[in-house]
Amino acid sequence: MTSLSPAEELLQDIGITEPDEIDVEVIAWSVGARVRYRALPQGDARIVGMGDRAIITVDDRASRVRQRFSVAHELGHWHHHRGQRLICHGSSTDSADDTCEREADRYAADLLMPRFMLEPSMAEASMSFELVNGVARRFQVSRLAAALRLADVHTGRFALIVDEPNGRRWFRRSAALPRGWRLRLDVPMGEQGGEPGFQPKQWSVPAYRLFLGRNRSGIQLRCETLHAASGQRLTLITVPV
Ligand SMILES: [Zn+2]
Structure with a gap:
């Protein structure tokens, strides 16, 4: 079995075992981060940390799947880049060429679609957009994610x-x-x-x-x-x- 990533470990530590239990606000709370929703002039989300507490602000006009990915992405920064000064423009599954952004995206994918839930749920299904759509619905993520x-x-x-x-x-x-x-x-x-x-x-x-x-x-x-x-x-x- 592949070893667990930090995000997957966190899910297991707090006892989350089903996709519909992946509540990003509760997960954020468990690591000292509060999530609030506001209109943001730029980007989808940002995180401001102080000591072991943080506030994640997410654009309230984004779709729910995008907001969830943004929170998970900011939690990736909170895990990997705490204490660093970051200019983050929110989720960027497409063109993240910056290492920090890629790490945060990776954390978000692990948190929202952990292997230990995804692998059993796809079973022997061959790769297709039907499978993509099923995963997107079940895990409340975008089809691209x-x-x-x-x-x-x-x-x-x-x-x-x-x-x-x-x-x-x-x-x-x-x-x-x-x-x-x-x-x-x-x-x-x-x-x-x-x-x-x-x-x-x-x-x-x-x-x-x-x-x-x-x-x-x-x-x-x-x-x-x-x-x-x-x-x-x-x-x-x-x-x-
Ligand atoms: Zn970022």
Whole structure:
């Protein structure tokens, strides 16, 4: 069994065993942080600490799933970066290139979707947006957060491409995807995209079209795309078993 991360340890210490018990305000309270909701001029959330007490302020206009992720992210800073001066713009699952932000995002994913709850709940389900939607509902997180977490935890072979509204494209790959395969990020995916709120569209494509590397011939990839609430388009590329 994999060892527990700090966030997963905290959940176990306070006796949380089910997704619907992951109440971020109660968890914050247990580590000395109070959560309040206000309109913030910038960013989704911030944390101010003094000694062993902190106040987390979350933008009251954000969606509930975003607020939960923001609180969990700030708790990540409280755990990892206490006493440091941080300029935090809240949750940033997409482009966190700063180490502190990545650590806080990692903590948030561990806290909101701990492995010891997620792994049994996904059982043998293959990777798909149906699974992503199920995880998002059950753990009250965004579909993007659920998809990124599954890229960490799921044993399937897949990659997730995220197209930002500003045109930037980035990706995450699962650990099981063949190591030598390099994703071609220049291949347009726009025409296959579904509209917001629609069921994900599905299509298939030969592996050589989307990946560079060896042993791709004859492999047909399964692709699905959907629009996330935050305006991103997610494309899931799965290598069949
Ligand atoms: Zn942060």
